[in-house]
Amino acid sequence: MKHIDNAPSTPGKFKIEKSPYNRLRLHSSLAKLTFWSLVFLGLIFVFFYRSPSSSSPLPSDPSRRSLSSSSYGGPNFEKRVRASAKIRSRNGISVLVTGAAGFVGTHVSAALKRRGDGVLGLDNFNDYYDPSLKRARQALLERTGVYIVEGDINDVSLLKKLFDIAPFTHVMHLAAQAGVRYAMENPSSYVHSNIAGLVSLLEVCKNANPQPAIVWASSSSVYGLNTKVPFSERDKTDQPASLYAATKKAGEEIAHTYNHIYGLSLTGLRFFTVYGPWGRPDMAYFFFTRDILKGKSIPIFEAANHGTVARDFTYIDDIVKGCLAALDTAEKSTGSGGKKKGPAQLRVFNLGNTSPVPVSDLVSILERLLKVKAKRLVMKLPRNGDVQFTHANISLAQRELGYKPTTDLQMGLKKFVRWYLSYYGNGKKSAQ
Numbered sequence: 297m298k299h300i301d302n303a304p305s306t307p308g309k310f311k312i313e314k315s316p317y318n319r320l321r322l323h324s325s326l327a328k329l330t331f332w333s334l335v336f337l338g339l340i341f342v343f344f345y346r347s348p349s350s351s352s353p354l355p356s357d358p359s360r361r362s363l364s365s366s367s368y369g370g371p372n373f374e375k376r377v378r379a380s381a382k383i384r385s386r387n388g389i390s391v392l393v394t395g396a397a398g399f400v401g402t403h404v405s406a407a408l409k410r411r412g413d414g415v416l417g418l419d420n421f422n423d424y425y426d427p428s429l430k431r432a433r434q435a436l437l438e439r440t441g442v443y444i445v446e447g448d449i450n451d452v453s454l455l456k457k458l459f460d461i462a463p464f465t466h467v468m469h470l471a472a473q474a475g476v477r478y479a480m481e482n483p484s485s486y487v488h489s490n491i492a493g494l495v496s497l498l499e500v501c502k503n504a505n506p507q508p509a510i511v512w513a514s515s516s517s518v519y520g521l522n523t524k525v526p527f528s529e530r531d532k533t534d535q536p537a538s539l540y541a542a543t544k545k546a547g548e549e550i551a552h553t554y555n556h557i558y559g560l561s562l563t564g565l566r567f568f569t570v571y572g573p574w575g576r577p578d579m580a581y582f583f584f585t586r587d588i589l590k591g592k593s594i595p596i597f598e599a600a601n602h603g604t605v606a607r608d609f610t611y612i613d614d615i616v617k618g619c620l621a622a623l624d625t626a627e628k629s630t631g632s633g634g635k636k637k638g639p640a641q642l643r644v645f646n647l648g649n650t651s652p653v654p655v656s657d658l659v660s661i662l663e664r665l666l667k668v669k670a671k672r673l674v675m676k677l678p679r680n681g682d683v684q685f686t687h688a689n690i691s692l693a694q695r696e697l698g699y700k701p702t703t704d705l706q707m708g709l710k711k712f713v714r715w716y717l718s719y720y721g722n723g724k725k726s727a728q
């Protein structure tokens with residue numbers, strides 16, 4: 297390094313001297329300079345190629361979120377992937393869970409692991425909301441033996457590599473750009489994750505041998521401006537009210553295509569406003585809790601003419617049961633080598649609670665649980681993609697999956713608040 301420090305900083309500072317001795321010295325200096333420059337460049341090259349991309353915070357630009365698959369590999373990586381994906385129970389399944397550091401992904405991964413299934417997580421740890429919460433979920437899963445590979449669903453070569461190492465029987469696809477209102481701020485992130493990401497995952501699944509069965513997260517938002525309640529899977533879903541909803545609806549159509557052409561077994565689950573411990577800080581119940589504790593006012597939306605805005609809030613444990621039942625009842629894909637060999641299963645289910653609750657009642661329950669009066673700021677429902685109400689008809693899921701939600705909002709929020717206060721230290725530390 298000393299030689300580099302001593303080297304002239306600009307070529308103009310070189311003085312060409314005429315004597316053979318000086319020429320020799322010059323040649324020798326040039327050789328040394330070239331040698332140490334190469335060593336230096338080599339070190340820079342090694343540093344950039346070997347250092348894990350995770351050491352730097354992920355950029356928020358979704359097109360730059362994908363991590364290079366060249367940074368994955370080696371015997372240690374493969375060993376971890378294999379161990380995590382290994383089935384440890386009779387009749388168990390091996391599941392690739394995308395979005396495993398997310399809210400639903402963490403709970404589903406833990407539940408699968410608990411019953412002896414093989415589980416490998418995949419997550420890009422993006423900064424849509426506080427990544428430290430995702431890291432805490434990751435630590436939780438690691439303790440149960442679930443390894444989360446840090447990578448993006450758009451990284452086809454990484455996905456292929458994972459399928460080469462562990463021939464998954466199932467994929468639980470939960471990685472997505474969530475949030476209804478954020479779609480107006482960052483539309484391209486929805487296209488990147490919910491459309492392009494889904495397609496790259498399905499491309500890899502269709503070529504895998506054997507093809508896995510896929511269960512994935514659609515959304516109640518596909519019902520959009522529907523006014524007929526409760527929402528049934530047979531209802532039309534051609535009036536999405538947000539880009540988020542439109543990308544989830546597009547996902548359902550893309551699923552149809554891959555089922556039709558390649559024989560992939562696909563099950564879409566329309567989740568209805570899922571809440572609970574380890575939840576998402578961008579959701580109303582979560583940031584209402586934070587802001588009530590801080591004494592900040594909370595905006596409560598109401599529809600025209602003081603119309604009630606309501607949601608069919610669904611507790612996470614009920615959703616997990618629905619996800620596991622969907623995996624357990626999924627039939628095998630029928631294709632192989634990218635070719636369809638026969639008709640394959642294609643399903644869509646509502647996973648809701650079937651009892652919509654007005655947002656103002658949600659706030660009242662939180663006030664009681666937190667023992668703090670909320671500063672309510674009632675305002676007109678902004679035109680930002682929100683719909684006035686959601687209400688699931690779950691008879692199909694009941695019949696086919698044995699799905700039966702058991703936790704009402706009162707009980708579910710009690711569990712959430714208990715977790716919130718323990719995680720954020722009785723409100724002293726608070727969610728971002």
Ligand SMILES: O=C(O)[C@H]1O[C@H](OP(=O)(O)OP(=O)(O)OC[C@H]2O[C@@H](n3ccc(=O)[nH]c3=O)[C@H](O)[C@@H]2O)[C@H](O)[C@@H](O)[C@H]1O
Pocket residue numbers: 474475476514515516517567568569570578579580581595596597605606607655682684
């Ligand atoms: O079922 C889904 O598929 C979606 O569920 C969730 O969306 P939503 O049902 O809109 O939940 P969430 O934002 O918690 O707002 C809850 C209520 O509070 C109202 N709300 C919201 C914000 C606010 O400031 N004030 C307010 O009254 C608001 O009008 C609404 O009535 C997921 O975020 C989404 O990713 C997707 O999975």
